[in-house]
Amino acid sequence: MxxxxxxxxxxxxxxxxxxxxxxxxxxxxxxxxxxxxxxxxxxxxxxxxxxxxxxxxxxxxxxxxxxxxxxxxxxxxxxFGFLFQGAALFDSMTVEENIALPLYEHTDMQSEQINAKVAEKLDMVGLPGIQKLKPAELSGGMKKRVGLARAIIMDxxxxxxxxxxxxxxxxxxxxxxxxxxxxxxxxxxxxxxxxxxxxxxxxxxxxxxxxxxxxxxxxxxxxxxxxxxxxxxxxxxxxxxxxxxxxxxxxx
Ligand SMILES: Nc1ncnc2c1ncn2[C@@H]1O[C@H](COP(=O)(O)OP(=O)(O)O)[C@@H](O)[C@H]1O
Ligand SMILES: [Mg+2]
Structure with a gap:
């Protein structure tokens, strides 16, 4: 609370x-x-x-x-997960890298675990399989969802x-x-x-x-x-x- x-x-x-x-x-x-x-x-x-x-x-x-x-x-x-206005994704990084960032920074999870976790969150936001795309390839709605996948990556x-x-x-x-x-x-x-x-x-x-x-x-x-x-x-x-x-x- x-x-x-x-x-x-x-x-x-x-x-x-x-x-x-x-x-x-x-x-x-x-x-x-x-x-x-x-x-x-x-x-x-x-x-x-x-x-x-x-x-x-x-x-x-x-x-x-x-x-x-x-x-x-x-x-x-x-x-806390948060999705702010203009959910800034890093343009130079793939969807996967954007979502996984907090895991690399704050956990000692191995890349296999990280990949599985990213896939799970992408499924949750209805965007399975887009790991390798860059933000520039996404529509506005997709960007929001990727931002949301990132917001929930730490559960x-x-x-x-x-x-x-x-x-x-x-x-x-x-x-x-x-x-x-x-x-x-x-x-x-x-x-x-x-x-x-x-x-x-x-x-x-x-x-x-x-x-x-x-x-x-x-x-x-x-x-x-x-x-x-x-x-x-x-x-x-x-x-x-x-x-x-x-x-x-x-x-x-
Ligand atoms: N970092 C800041 N420095 C100075 N003024 C700010 C700052 N952040 C917000 N404000 C001012 O506080 C008020 C409320 O802003 P905000 O919370 O962004 O409004 P909104 O309800 O539209 O989200 C606005 O007048 C804004 O200009
Ligand atoms: Mg506001």
Whole structure:
């Protein structure tokens, strides 16, 4: 379980997180929504210990991550797989090398074992046999899946997804959504998914939380989300623009 307690984060004078309190339960698929720039990625980075809070703390399985010593940091990181926006694969390396990287860096597994593990994860993301391809030979959706295979190579307990379907066409996006659900069931992991796609939310979420002005203003299931009378939640669900929309000037 992950417990986020009273998390505050500023960048210079800009307040991004203003006391986020959130518990994430084992095995759930939690979706985090909120306007662009509201701090969703910043929140994920805190969970991964890639950013440190100004105030507050995070417990992962009852361990306060900011107190973790350098030597234990890897043990903690190992429990997390993440798929970030623009899932950067190394262009000069094959799919296999990209996925296997953490195994070469952090385990003493032999290459035979590593190959077997890579093959297993590629099967899981529905891309068997593409080990020898280079990223340039893959479609956007395939790259995401390879990124996902890499995210699960260390058998994490938690998988964090930052806008996994952004930039994909609707069919690829639906495939990724399906995969998120499949993996969470098969691997029995806890999933934290940031998205602004309401269709994805409806499919994936056991629970949705909404981040607004640095705090969690909503937590509930999709039905509750759709019924919510909270103005900000309502605007998200009904995709209403804030303020008047300026018509685009015609170009002819
Ligand atoms: N490393 C950083 N340095 C300064 N400002 C940052 C940094 N990371 C994020 N921010 C700011 O924090 C705010 C929230 O960013 P982010 O979490 O990326 O938003 P989103 O909800 O779209 O993921 C934005 O205003 C962004 O400019
Ligand atoms: Mg973001």
């Amino acid at each position: 992950i417990s986020i307690k009273n998390l505050h984060k500023n960048f210079d004078s800009k307040v991004v997180l203003r006391g986020v309190d959130l518990d994430i339960y084992d095995g759930e698929r939690l979706v985090v929504v909120g306007r662009s720039g509201c701090g969703k990625s910043v929140l994920l980075k805190h969970i991964l210990n890639l950013m440190q809070p100004d105030e507050g703390y995070i417990l992962v399985d009852n361990i306060a991550i900011k107190k973790v010593q350098q030597k234990d940091l890897f043990f903690l990181r190992k429990q 994490p307990k938690y998988i964090l997804y930052d806008e996994p379907t952004t930039g994909l066409d609707p069919i690829m996006a639906a495939n990724i959504d399906k995969l998120i659900i499949e993996l969470s069931n098969k691997l029995n992991v806890t999933s934290i998914v940031v998205t602004h796609d309401l269709q994805s939310v409806s499919k994936i979420a056991d629970r949705v939380v909404m981040l607004h002005r640095g705090q969690i203003i909503f937590s509930g299931n999709v039905e509750d989300l759709k019924k919510s009378k909270n103005e900000v939640v309502y605007q998200f669900v009904h995709a209403e623009a804030e303020g008047p929309i300026q018509p685009k000037p015609r170009k002819y």
